[in-house]
Amino acid sequence: MRVSRLRIIFPVGLFLALFLDGSLSNVFAAHLFKYPYSSVLHLVLLWIIFAVFLDDRNDLSIGIWSAFAGLVFDWYYTGILGVYMVALPLVVYLSRQIKPWLDLNFLTMLMVYIINLTIVEAFVYIWYLIGKVMTSNLADFAVYTLGPTIAVNLALFVILYYPVRQLYLKVS
Amino acid sequence: MQKFFSNRKLVIVIIVLIISFGLMSVSVAVRNKKSTPPLLQQFGNDVAGAVDRVIAWPVNGLQGASNSVSDLLNTYQENQKLKKQVDQLAQAKVNAQTATAENKQLRKELKLNNSLTAYTAVTANVLTRTPSSWMNQLVISKGATAGIKKNMPVMSQSGLIGRVVEVNQTNSKVELISSTSSSADKFAIQVTNKAGSTVNGIVTGYDKSTNLIEMGSVTSKTKIKKGDKVVTSGLGGVTPKGLYVGTVAKVKQDDYGLASEVEITPAANLTDLTVVTVAVQ
Numbered sequence: 001m002r003v004s005r006l007r008i009i010f011p012v013g014l015f016l017a018l019f020l021d022g023s024l025s026n027v028f029a030a031h032l033f034k035y036p037y038s039s040v041l042h043l044v045l046l047w048i049i050f051a052v053f054l055d056d057r058n059d060l061s062i063g064i065w066s067a068f069a070g071l072v073f074d075w076y077y078t079g080i081l082g083v084y085m086v087a088l089p090l091v092v093y094l095s096r097q098i099k100p101w102l103d104l105n106f107l108t109m110l111m112v113y114i115i116n117l118t119i120v121e122a123f124v125y126i127w128y129l130i131g132k133v134m135t136s137n138l139a140d141f142a143v144y145t146l147g148p149t150i151a152v153n154l155a156l157f158v159i160l161y162y163p164v165r166q167l168y169l170k171v172s
Numbered sequence: 173m174q175k176f177f178s179n180r181k182l183v184i185v186i187i188v189l190i191i192s193f194g195l196m197s198v199s200v201a202v203r204n205k206k207s208t209p210p211l212l213q214q215f216g217n218d219v220a221g222a223v224d225r226v227i228a229w230p231v232n233g234l235q236g237a238s239n240s241v242s243d244l245l246n247t248y249q250e251n252q253k254l255k256k257q258v259d260q261l262a263q264a265k266v267n268a269q270t271a272t273a274e275n276k277q278l279r280k281e282l283k284l285n286n287s288l289t290a291y292t293a294v295t296a297n298v299l300t301r302t303p304s305s306w307m308n309q310l311v312i313s314k315g316a317t318a319g320i321k322k323n324m325p326v327m328s329q330s331g332l333i334g335r336v337v338e339v340n341q342t343n344s345k346v347e348l349i350s351s352t353s354s355s356a357d358k359f360a361i362q363v364t365n366k367a368g369s370t371v372n373g374i375v376t377g378y379d380k381s382t383n384l385i386e387m388g389s390v391t392s393k394t395k396i397k398k399g400d401k402v403v404t405s406g407l408g409g410v411t412p413k414g415l416y417v418g419t420v421a422k423v424k425q426d427d428y429g430l431a432s433e434v435e436i437t438p439a440a441n442l443t444d445l446t447v448v449t450v451a452v453q
Contacts, residue, residue: 015223016227019223019224019227019228019300020227020231021303022224022228022299022300022301022302022303022311023224023227023228023231023232023299023300024231024303025300025301025302025303026298026299026300026301026310026445027231027232027234027235029301029442029443029444029445030443030444033305033308033443035380035381035383036380036381038305039305040303040304040305041303042303072216072220075209075213075216075217075220076216076217076220076221076224076311077300077302077303077304077307077309077311078302078304078307078309079199079203079209079309079337079338079345080196080199080200080203081195081196081198081199082191082192082193082194082195082196082199083192083196085192085195086188086189086191086192124304124306125306127192127193127196128306130193131193131196131197131200132200133200133306133307134306134307136306144305145305149305
């Protein structure tokens with residue numbers, strides 16, 4: 001009974017995060033995409049990382065759900081298939097690999113989140129670069145995209161960490 | 173390390189990466205075709221759009237509310253400024269109405285049915301913006317059922333903002349004019365100076381640091397000054413004539429010193445979009 005509630009809350013929250021990413025990007029476009037900086041919201045990734053580290057029983061099929069969310073992201077937002085669809089499950093896999101080695105607390109999760117943000121952004125950057133979707137050099141990417149993106153998402157992480165943790169403690 | 177790169181896992185990783193890369197290459201290759209996206213993807217996007225509407229509605233509502241408050245604070249100054257304009261506007265409106273009526277009559281006499289300027293406006297809400305630094309795309313709430321087709325121009329209330337790049341049944345994607353992707357095909361525009369002579373050209377780029385549209389390779393000797401109006405020229409067939417783009421900011425020599433480059437201040441604000449209009453021909 002208690003398990004099944006989280007099984008519903010997780011996918012609903014995942015898609016809520018997915019669409020909020022786009023809506024908030026539009027509303028705050030003037031601030032988020034102020035030249036030359038562009039900070040990308042990653043609420044989906046945040047929700048996935050929370051689920052991987054806060055769900056102790058590992059009974060959510062996070063990998064499959066994140067692949068599905070990535071597919072919807074690719075279809076609905078970018079129109080270019082196979083990028084987020086692979087990037088998100090990749091992050092889930094890597095996080096699961098390092099989870100047993102970590103002493104879980106606020107700071108270690110913050111570090112893991114920074115690493116995962118970097119992996120996803122770098123993966124997307126490299127893939128789009130090879131696929132000639134856009135042109136940009138590595139220095140510009142690191143300074144103007146990756147930096148602001150990490151800053152904005154860390155702020156969101158700090159704000160959302162305790163509420164989401166409470167949610168997981170209460171429900172599971 | 174053994175755990176990460178055992179033989180079987182390495183093979184799986186490589187296969188997944190190859191599949192991912194293949195999917196991306198295929199979707200980039202077919203992106204500009206008329207038949208894209210395929211029906212299944214359209215269906216998926218329509219479902220996603222329907223869900224997104226529910227989530228975008230309260231968020232956009234909040235944005236509307238905050239805009240209203242800031243509007244209210246500026247009301248007095250704005251009212252003063254607008255009062256001055258209203259008197260002139262009535263005159264201009266009557267003039268325009270007469271000209272339109274005359275134009276219609278003359279066109280009928282010439283049996284000229286489809287002119288370059290004729291289009292119907294389809295208004296759509298902006299649902300969301302792609303959360304990515306590599307794409308300046310919007311998803312709007314009208315699609316093929318409202319008559320929208322690929323490559324149609326999209327305007328905000330004040331001017332041109334981009335073109336439709338993907339059409340589903342009930343929503344479509346718009347690529348903004350500020351997009352620097354190499355595959356973005358460009359608008360045919362013309363500058364009309366005070367003397368009434370025109371210079372034709374195409375949008376060749378967008379300068380993100382100054383927020384100016386660039387019109388390069390202009391070899392015409394016609395004098396263009398700051399403040400001259402820029403509209404779409406209707407050449408090329410897809411875009412109707414006379415959509416407002418902006419005003420000339422400055423004219424300078426290009427990097428090789430052979431032709432000049434006109435820099436244009438766009439009329440529309442590309443970062444504050446809630447309602448857009450698609451020009452359907």
